[in-house]
Amino acid sequence: MRSVKAIHVISAHAEGEVGDVIIGGVAAPPGETIWEQSRWIARDQSLRNFVLNEPRGGVFRHVNLLVPPKHPEADAAFIIMEPEDTPPMSGSNSICVATVLLDSGILPMKEPVTEITLEAPGGLVRVRAECRNGKAERIFVENLPSFAERLDAKVEVDGLGTLTVDTAYGGDSFVIVDAAAMGFGLTPDEAHDIARLGVRITNAANAQLGFHHPENGDWRHFSFCLFAGPVQRTADGLRAGAAVAIQPGKVDRSPTGTALSARMAVLKARGEMEAGEQLTAVSMIGSTFTGRILGATKVGGRPAILPEISGRAWITGIHQHLLDPSDPWPEGYRLTDTWGAR
Numbered sequence: 001m002r003s004v005k006a007i008h009v010i011s012a013h014a015e016g017e018v019g020d021v022i023i024g025g026v027a028a029p030p031g032e033t034i035w036e037q038s039r040w041i042a043r044d045q046s047l048r049n050f051v052l053n054e055p056r057g058g059v060f061r062h063v064n065l066l067v068p069p070k071h072p073e074a075d076a077a078f079i080i081m082e083p084e085d086t087p088p089m090s091g092s093n094s095i096c097v098a099t100v101l102l103d104s105g106i107l108p109m110k111e112p113v114t115e116i117t118l119e120a121p122g123g124l125v126r127v128r129a130e131c132r133n134g135k136a137e138r139i140f141v142e143n144l145p146s147f148a149e150r151l152d153a154k155v156e157v158d159g160l161g162t163l164t165v166d167t168a169y170g171g172d173s174f175v176i177v178d179a180a181a182m183g184f185g186l187t188p189d190e191a192h193d194i195a196r197l198g199v200r201i202t203n204a205a206n207a208q209l210g211f212h213h214p215e216n217g218d219w220r221h222f223s224f225c226l227f228a229g230p231v232q233r234t235a236d237g238l239r240a241g242a243a244v245a246i247q248p249g250k251v252d253r254s255p256t257g258t259a260l261s262a263r264m265a266v267l268k269a270r271g272e273m274e275a276g277e278q279l280t281a282v283s284m285i286g287s288t289f290t291g292r293i294l295g296a297t298k299v300g301g302r303p304a305i306l307p308e309i310s311g312r313a314w315i316t317g318i319h320q321h322l323l324d325p326s327d328p329w330p331e332g333y334r335l336t337d338t339w340g341a342r
């Protein structure tokens with residue numbers, strides 16, 4: 001065996017969505033801030049290609065690179081690599097990163113509760129982990145300030161006509177459509193149609209509405225389309241189905257923490273959810289993330305919420321990705337049979 005690279009990874013999933021964590025073998029990228037470092041990773045593409053492309057990755061995979069934190073209050077920092085984006089924040093990925101840091105002993109665990117601060121590319125997130133018998137059983141993340149951008153905007157989608165959508169930011173940017181109005185019950189057999197339509201809706205919203213984060217000039221596109229199920233009021237708070245179409249055309253297996261934060265911001269803007277209330281989002285595989293509105297703030301002068309999301313993650317394996325110097329595809333490859341829903 002010979003290799004010119006050895007990238008050490010602990011693999012994990014949060015409520016069904018893969019969020020692998022690179023714990024060694026990659027030098028910290030250049031940049032004064034974690035955001036600048038993440039822009040370098042996004043421009044350079046070589047690490048993204050190596051871990052996300054076949055034969056090591058696949059469209060279902062997200063990979064997080066641990067880097068030394070820049071902020072004095074942070075215990076660890078991470079750069080998120082999703083199939084097409086290198087985003088400011090991610091719910092499922094932050095839950096995987098916190099679980100890997102604690103369950104593998106990279107950061108010390110204190111039972112029954114460990115508190116740590118993570119530095120995501122979009123900013124600091126406080127994490128509380130409920131821990132028992134050496135396992136971080138549930139991770140609570142105080143996500144980035146989240147806001148509703150447009151309510152009841154119109155988007156024209158070829159073959160679908162004019163859709164009424166909301167747009168919002170929950171650590172990443174969303175077009176939100178009413179799943180029931182589009183004929184979806186958010187059952188698993190609908191995943192392919194949701195992936196395909198969701199990407200068309202996201203692309204149409206990017207062309208017709210555009211998104212600009214008011215305080216982060218680099219984030220100027222919609223990443224995702226959320227098919228939002230009807231909100232039910234239960235004894236445990238609000239509950240709703242959630243299916244998120246991710247570029248280039250796959251559905252999040254988890255209920256998507258950034259979508260939950262964006263949806264709570266929209267419900268708050270509509271007067272349908274208040275601080276202290278709880279919203280449980282249910283994914284297409286039946287897994288859940290629970291969210292709460294912790295308080296109010298402003299982003300670029302807009303009313304915003306301080307969201308908390310919680311969910312569970314599990315380690316699934318340890319990998320050492322190698323590169324034989326004679327491999328003709330050192331950065332791998334992708335083909336449209338799996339990279340993009342047709």
Ligand SMILES: O=C(O)[C@H]1NCC[C@@H]1O
Pocket residue numbers: 017062082089090091092093172246252254255256257258259
């Ligand atoms: O939970 C989330 O926010 C994420 N899941 C995969 C794509 C999103 O970043």
